[in-house]
Structures are given as C-alpha cells and as structure tokens.
Amino acid sequence: MRDRKAVVGPVLGNIALFAVAVTCIYPLVWLAYSSLKTENEFVRSMFSLPTSLQWSNYYLALIKSKILFFFLNTVFNGVTTVAVIVFFTFCIGYFLARYNFKGKALVYSLLTLGLVVPVHSLLVPMYIQYKLLGMVDHRGVLILPYLGVMLPLAVFLIDAYITTLPRELEQAAEIEGATLFHTLTRIIVPLSGPILITAIIIVFNFAWNEFPFSLVLNASERVRNIAVGIMNFASDWDTKWTLRIAACVISLFPVTILYVFFNRQIIRGMTEGSVKG
C-alpha cells in the first residue's frame, strides 16, 4: 500500500509539471503551424493542421506587409542600443566600483530614480521633449529612452560584479606601467565577460521586444520596428490572420534561435538582472 502511494505521487506530480510545460510551448507551436495555413483553413478550424504548407504567407508578410523592413529596423535598434548602452554602463559601473569621487551619491540617486519611476508614465513628456527638439521619427532616437530604462539596471549589475574582482591585478598592471586604458581593455573587460554577456542579453531582448516608445517616437513607416509593424498590420495592407501570425513567427524567430543555444545564459541573465537591480 505504502509503496503504491510512494509511486503515484511523483508520477502525478511529473504529469502535472509536463502539462504546465505543454501549455507554455503549445501556443508557440500553434503559431508556427497556423502561419502555414490558408486563410480559409484557419477560419474554419483553429486547431487543425495545414493541409498544404502556404510558404507564400511568409513572402507576403515579409515583402508586401514590409515586415522584413521593420525587422531590419529592429535589428538596427537592437545592435546600436546594445553597443551604446554596454559601453556607457561599463564605464560608469567600473568607475563607481573602483573610485570615490564627489557626486558619487548623486550618480547613485539618479540611477535609483530611473529604477523607481514608472517609465511608461513618461511617454507623454518624452514625446513633447522629442517633438520640440525635432527628434520624433528619426532613426536611432530610440537609443535614448532605451538607455534611460536599461542603464540603472546594467550599471548596478556591472558595479556589483567588478567590486568582487580582486584589485591586485589592476595594481600589478599599473606597477608594470600599463595605462588605465590598457588595464581596462586587457584585464577588466576580459574578466567581466560573464556580466557583460548578461548585460548584452538583457538589453538586446528589451530592444527587440520594445513597443511603447517605438509607438510614440518611431511610428512612421520608415523607422517602424517589428512590434509596431505587427500592431499596425491590419491597417497596413489586409486583415489576414495567417499573414499576421506569420509576422509574429518572424519576430519570435531570432529570440527562439538564441534561446535554443543560450538558454542557460539568458535565464540567468534575465533573473539575475532584475533581482539585483
């Protein structure tokens, strides 16, 4: 009797866990195969598999509905944002970790302000500010709000990490006559590898999925990102569910591929980032 009980519990537990896992993954599988159905098939039955694969949905979504173009805009935003933010955060994080200077407290409190202010409530004043400066609908301006959102988190992460590195290496390098620039690029940057990767992951994922700032500051077609592109899909060309689903799959594609290869780093990066921040 007792033996049976000891077996049934874990089996049920495992089944329950797998059921939860299926609910997490099925919607995405569903998106993937639904994107290959004809519109008729899709409307007739949501769950059925496609009878023949409509790859033309992807062609139409990518080219006719310009998702390819929005995709490239998003790549541009992601890459530039990562480059700029990681550079700035490394500089600030390193300096905060290693030096005492006048205004250090001010820097910390400004960064904390950035963490506690609910950023999306600043969409309106941000729009006014950018409009007055003629910066709305220009490529690249999104770096500014993205930096505003991501800088505090990334700086605190890098600051905390560099504080744990032994100072002796830098002192030795200095005694050997290395300049600060050399110490940084040859010693600190390589040692900070893991935390820099974390920062890159967090910032890129944020920039890739970001929607509100793009909607307000970069809505025009020339600079639109993929999230706003999907949002405006119906009004752009034609209300076809399957095409829009194809567009969703396209936007999920890069993240999914990265996740397959780097899921450990991504999970660690994203949870660590928010807990320590």
Add this chain to the structure above:
Amino acid sequence: MVEGTRKKPLGKLVAIFILPGMLVFGFSIVVPTLVAVWYSLNKWPSIITPQWNGIANFVDLVNDKLFWSSLWNNLKLALYTLIGQVGIGYVLAFILASRLVTSRDFLRTVMFFPVLISTVVLSFLWTLVYSNDYGMLNVVLRAVGLGGAANAWLSDPHIVVEALAVPLIWQWFGFYMVIFMGALGTIPKEIMESAELDGAVGFKKAFFISIPLTYDAVVVAVLLCLSGIMKMFDTVLVMTDGGPGNSSMVLALYAYRVSFRNINIGYGNTIAVGIVIVSLTITFLARFILGGKRYAR
C-alpha cells in the same frame, strides 16, 4: 588603492567615465520627469499655448473617477498576478526542487520561454485565444460540452480584467519560478538534512525551513511584480485598448489616451505625475509591510 596613484586627476576621469553616460541618462529620464511636473501644473488642452494653472489639475485628478477606476484595475491586476505569477511560480519551484522530478532543466527551460515573447505577439496570441467566434478557449469549451460558458471574453466588462490577467500570469510565472528555484538552491544541504532527521518532511519542511529561508526572494518577487503591474501599458493597449467602455482602463494607458487622443497634454502630464506618486507610495508601503530592512540588506 588604485585611486590617487593615477597621473590623471580624478576630476578628469569623472568627466571621461561618468559624465557622457549620465548626461544621456539625464536627457532621457530626468528631463521628461521635470517636463511632466512642469506641464502637470499647466492648462494645455488642444493646440492653444499652455497656461499656468497651479494645482487645479491635481484637484481635477483627485475628483477624476476614471483615474481611480483605472487605479482599481491596476490593483486588481496586481492581486491576480501576485497570486498567479508569484504564487504559481513558488509552488512550481517547490515541486521542481523535489528529488523525484525528472528532467528538471528541460521543464525550467520550457516554462521560462514565454518571458521572451514580446508584448505585441503575446497580446495578439491571446486575442486569438479569447476571440468569440473561433477563439481557442471557446472552441475547447464547446467541445467539452461547456458551450454555455463560452464568452466574448474581452468584450465583457465584468470579466475583461480577469481575462487580461491570464496572459500576464502565463507569461511570467516561469520567471518567478526560476527566481525561487535559485533561492531554494541556496539553502544549505545540511539544514535540509538535519530538518529531515528531526522529522520535518513535506509541508512541515516547507513551512518551517524553506519558506522562512526564501523570504527575501519572495519580497523581491512581490516588489518586482507590483512595479511591473503599475507600469502596465502595452498589453492592455493592444488587447482591449481599455475597453469595453473604460472597464479595463489602466493608469498609464489613461495618461496616454488623455494626451494623445484627447490632446489634453497638461492634464495628461498631471495623470503621469499622479501615477509616479501612487506607484512610489505603493512600492514603499509594500516594502514597509514586508520588512524593508531585510530587502535593503
């Protein structure tokens, strides 16, 4: 000490390392905050020039029913997601910590994935789940003979907020689960073993050992969840746009709508400042209640 031995004076180093980044940061967060405060004190409807209005806007805000009902929706969402994201996350982390679970890493990887889905895709996906005519949920309900329960989920004012909470829970419970798995993992094995020797198993072990020792992680999770919900904007914008009527309006969306659709920028900024005040109050209250000292280390 590294400092002081460098040839360059400290001031110059500050200028090189800190200033550029912080200037950009100031431009993108501090300036809009100041702009918001300034225009929140101005009357600026439509295209006429702004006029100083003192605190009159804030008096309007306090009497604005829609502001409070939006806040109420935020709070309802916060309650649901606290139970759903943090609660489910905790329970799952607990089950996953058991030695009897197979393929723990696989399950963790799968359950975390929804976190990476963008709001727009998430909202679109769930709009299809909820759709009245051919939505997945209604199809399933009809198939199992519960056709009577089928509903136009997102157009029913009585259920719409709850319907909005489900996708948020679905997306984030894996995130909190991973946080709690980390926290449970840091409990020293010796403590667990000696507890078991003393006869603490199952729920006893959970209540007297695991939960107290992961309390800090729970506090962090609650605060994260709360601040996330107070920022809630894009999911609601895409899925219901605050409707039907204003029944699923949330704070940030209300500020956005007043400014961009009603073009009442002065009052829109008043709402924005109101949101900042309300969220900060809630965060500090939560920290105070849950024991801020522990969290602040």
